[in-house]
Amino acid sequence: xxxxxxxxxxxxxxxxxxxxxxxxxxxxxxxxxxxxxxxxxxxxxxxxxxxxxxxxxxxxxxxxxxxxxxxxxxxxxxxxxxxxxxxxxxxxxxxxxxxxxxxxxxxxxxxxxxxxxxxxxxxxxxxxxxxxxxxxxxxxxxxxxxxxxxxxxxxxxxxxxxx
Numbered sequence: 001x002x003x004x005x006x007x008x009x010x011x012x013x014x015x016x017x018x019x020x021x022x023x024x025x026x027x028x029x030x031x032x033x034x035x036x037x038x039x040x041x042x043x044x045x046x047x048x049x050x051x052x053x054x055x056x057x058x059x060x061x062x063x064x065x066x067x068x069x070x071x072x073x074x075x076x077x078x079x080x081x082x083x084x085x086x087x088x089x090x091x092x093x094x095x096x097x098x099x100x101x102x103x104x105x106x107x108x109x110x111x112x113x114x115x116x117x118x119x120x121x122x123x124x125x126x127x128x129x130x131x132x133x134x135x136x137x138x139x140x141x142x143x144x145x146x147x148x149x150x151x152x153x154x155x156x157x158x159x160x161x162x163x
Contacts, residue, residue: 010137012073020069020076024094028065031098035105042105048158050151064145068094071131071138078134086130086138093123104156110163114156121149 002014042054068090075086097120104113124146131139 010074012070012077016076017069017073020072021066024065024069024072025062027094027098028061031101034098034102038105041108045159046162048155048162051155051158060148064148067141067144071135071141074135074138074141075131078138080134082130082133086127086134089123089127089130093120093127096120096123110156110160114153114160117149117153117156121146121153124149 003011004014004017005011039054072087072090075083075090080086096116100113100116100120103109103116124142128139128142128146131142
């Protein structure tokens with residue numbers, strides 16, 4: 001089996017990493033396809049302070065999905081007792097993550113999208129907690145996702161209040 005050695009000497013299987021990348025990036029791509037043609041919504045809104053330009057989002061999400069895939073690989077290849085629960089929470093949060101895109105962009109359900117993001121934030125925290133019990137590095141790799149999700153809550157709430 002082909003492997004990849006991470007800094008610090010950790011070895012992971014490349015097939016597992018590739019599968020995790022396909023799931024994470026594929027979920028993001030599927031969500032984007034559901035909102036295709038509606039992304040101009042962002043530019044038409046009154047945005048809160050600190051709102052980044054729309055070009056930032058695909059870059060950030062690609063990095064976050066890559067980190068998520070690496071974390072999922074570490075958790076999947078672990079033998080820890082909470083491994084299965086951690087993967088289940090990760091799958092659930094990924095589904096909720098993808099559901100936000102059509103809510104916000106296609107349906108313009110900004111308030112509903114905000115509350116959905118609050119659920120996502122809770123699930124990301126739960127995922128980090130589960131990952132921490134399975135593989136601390138996997139949890140640490142998800143801190144940027146947690147911070148970005150909290151920031152997304154701020155942005156979405158700003159959109160609700162300003163539009």
